[in-house]
Structure formats: C-alpha cells, structure tokens
Amino acid sequence: MFQLRRLISVRRLARFVSFAGAIVAAIPTSGQEGDVRRVHDPCIIKADGWYYVFSTSGGIQIRRSRDLWHWKRVGEVFDRIPSWTKKAVPGVKSLWAPDIAYFRGWYRLYYSVSTFGKNRSCIGLAINRTLDPSDKRYRWIDRGPVISSRPGRDNFNAIDPNVVFDGRQPWLAFGSFWSGIKLIQLDPETGLRSARGRTIYSIASRTGGAIEAPFVIKRGRFFYLFVSFDRCCRGIKSTYKIKVGRSERITGPYKDRAGRPMMKGGGTLVLAGYGRYRGPGHNAVLSEKGRSWLVHHFYDAQHAGVATLQIRPLLWDSDGWPLVGDPGVSAQTGSATSRRLDRPNVVGPWNVSIDFGEERVVRFLADGLIQGVGSRATWALRRNRLVLRLPSVTGLRVGGAVECFFAADGRWFVGRSSDGAVVRGRRVRQAGEHSTTLGFSRLRSTFALLEGPW
Template structure:
C-alpha cells in the first residue's frame, strides 16, 4: 500500500462517515474541534506502546519500560477522566529472572497488553533486543489493578511463546483477544513475516495445547515493517489494527496505523476496498500527514478501549514541539455507515 492512496482513502471515509480526519469545505469559517488528545495533561510523556483498560472508575495505561528514565518495569499511569494522568508505580521492580536468562541482552520489558479474563487481569509483555527476533512473550496476572487493594499483586506466569533466530516471526507486541465463541487468542508480531495469531487456554492465559498452529494475519510486500496488532469485534466483524513503517526515530518516525476486517478471527483481513492485509494493504486510521498542525509524528502502536458503548484508540506519537518525545494520545473512535472505524477528535 502506498501512502497517497491510503491517506486519500482515509479522508474519503472521514468525510463520508462521521470522522474528522480531513477538513471540509467550511472548516476555515469555524474553529477547529479541540481533540480529546490535545486536552490531555499530566504524566503523558514519555509513553511508548500504551495498553489501556478501565477498572471501576479508573483508567489504567501500561507502557514499554524506559530503564534510563523510569524506575521499575512496565510503568503504570492512572486517570479518572482520560484527560489528567499520573504515574502509579510499575508492574515489576526488575525484569523477571527467567526473561533475563532467556534474553540476556534485553534491558527492559516492551509492549505490554492488558485485559480482564477468567476473573483476573492478564498482562502480556515482551522481552527482546532491537532488530532481533530472539524474543519471548510472558504473562503476569493480578486479581485487581487497584494498588491500594489488599489483594493487589502481580504474579508472573512465565513464557507464553518464544521466537529464535531460526523463526520466521518475532514474538513481541502481544495483544490478547476473546472471540464471539469464547475462544482465547493472542495476536503478536513485528517485522519478519508479519503479524501472527495463536490459541490460548482461556483458563490459564498460556498457550493452548489442542491447537499449536501459528496463523498469519498480515504482512507487507514491499517492506517487512509491520507490527503491533490489536483485535476487536464490532458489528459482526473482527477488526485488526496494525502499525506500519518505522517507529522509535523521534520526529523522523514514519509509523502509521491501519485497519482491516474479517468475518473470521483468523482472517483473511481486508481493507475498505477488499484488498488483503496479507498483501500489504490496510485502511489508514492514524497518520502524521493527516495532522494539520504537523506536530504529532508517527502515530502508532494502537490499543483499543471498549468503554461501555464507546470506543477509544490509545497510541503514542512523537511530539515535534518537544524534541520528538513519545507521548500518550487518545482519540474517540466513530464508525462509518458501512462499519469502518474512524479516529475522531
């Protein structure tokens, strides 16, 4: 998928539906809408690879560890309104011993995912080194997210899936999902042959024993730069969000977020025009070129919050006004008449 075609398609969706990705003919005559993301305050940077969930009246964001900047592994942030955010400790004081033994050169835990399954909160996380697919995805659980609750405690469950230099995939960027039939899945993947999916045991959150297949969900054809899958269900479809191109380069990041949908959780996922994500296509949801301020570069690594009857997309973007620091951003998601998600202000 080339950028101009994808961006034009995103604008068509935004104008035809309820999204506000592109200005209309009268936008110069009225003030631009203030986006939720632009009202966010507090401890929202540095935040990379956010995962988001709500428990009771509190929203929680977990993100990639930044050992030289923050204490602990997998920092936690909390908010009552999605706007004002504060730090609330970390999941681990240090990397679990087994992960350090498995990936000796890893200096931090990456790309957490948070969900509530089988009466417990399950946090999947990755350990790796940049540019290598010698990687592992682990699992930690807690009965609650409230650090003031008497039963608050993260228990590490060890490895879920690993990849080696001989693998054709990279076991990072996990995202757990339960389908309409109650089957538990884990999407993951970064570069190599793209995004993958495996079955989980719903009772434990670990890999299922009855189905050991690694399913392929999406890949690039002119580049292998695709990662950070996230699955949701809406209106009879499964939607696969993903991030393309280069993250982690500050203001020079070219990351952007796409989506495809399928009637089957294992695919095939296609874009608005029916073109398959396994051939590099995807409908654009977030892109730096769609930001009229040109401030927010490389928006990606999305996590979707389903909050009552509302959907939100949380992601990081690099702030060109503050040295390219990765910053937490959240936008509401609207839906077009034909069922495509659109990031709204």
C-alpha cells in the same frame, strides 16, 4: 477607607483567579494531561472506576485516570524484570509493548521481551487479582513465557501481544516485521498458550516490511485488525501510521476497505502523522457504553519528539470502517460528535487535508459553495452529517460525496471519500475569536470583577 477598598479588590482578584482557572481548563488542548510524556506502546483497561494504561519501560509503567484526560503514574509492574527473561533473551534490559486483559478472575498482563532489531524474543505473562495498588490483594505474579521466537528457527518475532476473544475463547495476536502478524490460541484457565490448538495463523504481512503492533477487536459481525506500518522510535523522524482491515473470522482472511488482503500488504488508513503529531502508532482500542477511543502514542514535535500518550474518539462510518477525531473528549463528556448540526456551525474558514497530508485553507460559504478548491466544490447538511463534494483538494481528487462526522465543539470534522481517502477539517480561528468555548461575553463579565475603585 483605602484598606477597605484594597480588601474588596483582593477578594475580586481571588474570584477572578478562581474563575480564570476554569477558563484555562476549558481551553481545547492538544492531548491528554498530567503524566503523559515518555509513554510508548500503550494499552488500556478500565477497572473499579479507573482507567489504567500500561506502557513500555524497564518494568512496565502504570498510569491511571478517572476521565481518560488527566493521568498520573502509579508505579511499575516489576521492580526488577523476571530473571528468566535474561536467560531467554541475552542483553534484554527492559520490557516492551504490553497488553492487558481480564478473564477468569485475573488481570492478565502480556509483555514483550526482546532487543531492538532481533527476533530472539519472548512474550511473557503476569497476573494480578486487582489493579488497585492500595488493595491488600495487589501483587503481580509472573507466569513465565507464553511463546518465543528464535533466529534460524522462526520467521516471525514474538513481541507486541494483544488478547482478543472469539466468544469465550481467548486468542493472542502478535508480531513485528519478519513474516508479519500471527495469531495463536490461549488456554482460558491459565492464559498461557493452548496445549490443544497449536496452529500459528498468519493474518497480516508486508513480506518482510515494517508491520507490527496488532490490535484486534470484535464489532458487529467483523473482527477488525489494527496494525502499525513503517518506522517507530525515531522521534520526529518516525513514520508510524495506523491501518486496519477486517474479517468475519478471527483467523482471517483480513481485507482492507478496497478488498486488498492484509497478507499482501493491504490496510485502510486510520491515522498518520501531521503537524506536531509525528509517527502515531502502536494503538489500543477502548470501547465503553457505545463509544470507542483510539489509544496510542505519538512523537511530539513541540517537545523534542518525546513519545506522548494520546486518546482520540474512534468513529464508525456507515460502511463500518473506523475514522478518528481530534483529541479533546474525556469519558465524562458527551458524544464527541454533534447531535444537532446547523448551517451557522459550518460557515467560515477551515484547514482541509486529505490522508493527513498538507493542509489547505478553504472557506465554507453560506450558499453551500466551498471557496478555494475549485468552482464545483460544495457542502450540505444531511441527517445531521456534513456532506462534502470536493473535485480536487491540493491536487488529489476525491471521488463522490464525503459524509463527515462533525465535532460537538465545532473544532473539526472527518469523513472518508468513496475512494477511501480520509478528509479532515480543522476550524481556522479568526482574528478576535477567543480560544475558549466560554465566549468573550463571559470573559468580559469576569474582568468586571476587577472593576471598581482601588
């Protein structure tokens, strides 16, 4: 009898462990999982049902995922960096900051050849028919340099490439520090620099200050230029942040939300460091089936400042400017934002911040008032959006109403005020509240599997 009871208990335990695994998987985490550490300067593309990320390393690291969430490293582009790179840039030891594009039947990987703090640099090109390492056609073919920069000759730095199309014409944006971000035409057949359009366009600058890592996308009638401001590569002391401007022409002029030219240091804030997420930057944008994601690295303050891959939902406000949500949405889930928003979803305590600054705990009350930010702060629901009026948050005034996206899982909201400030909220977990989306009742029924005589 004892043996029979023990057998039943073991079976119940096995069922519990199996279900508990599902519970753990459902717990919202801080970012992507798997081989996501030591990912710097990521770019992304989807091919044959897989998402591929390429990033800075000796020979350009490759990772892939089915769902944008679980990642596995699958090798490098080059076993050895091409021999021409060592002659072109003495002292080079690894390849940096790639971008990947597909056109005219080839996957085309553009990569940076440089040494830190110098503008003796090149952008190279490698091509492949497929990205699947198991395909017999898989072979990277190096095509050599696309463009170079030299001290004393050029006041730009030929690194951080990004391919963008204007119709059928491919262009290459690039640049880091010096005179800023540049743009050149590519040959659609070879992927190398065009022999006809030789103009180097200047599209963003901080007059020698820290600006780099351009990424240009076309959305509607605008081209959007994302760039990284300030300093990378310093672990938890990194000050990278992502800003954006837009233009109706690919060659500019690009202006931010306030109308400031990006050639004069303008840029609308998209993402800055906060909490454990230090120095987010060098982003790419993935757009698929009407949804967009911001792909970038950050320096994880909870893991010794190691560069880590992160993917966030990229949202677009009513004026066509981008905002980012919190990480936690895979390509296989539904929308990152709520399709039906009810008042009970909002009521309760929230951590609120302005422009990713210091958070302040406030409470959204059932009567539409917000407690903790002054007597005139209110909230309301309008067209399935959360609308805030915040006269003052942590000493910074926020002009007008703030229309916010509200997360489908109820964990966060984000919006932009009329004066351009990013307003974010993170739900405060209250005492006794379980951290999973499954709820305590399901946990209780799971523990019931263990009940009964031993």
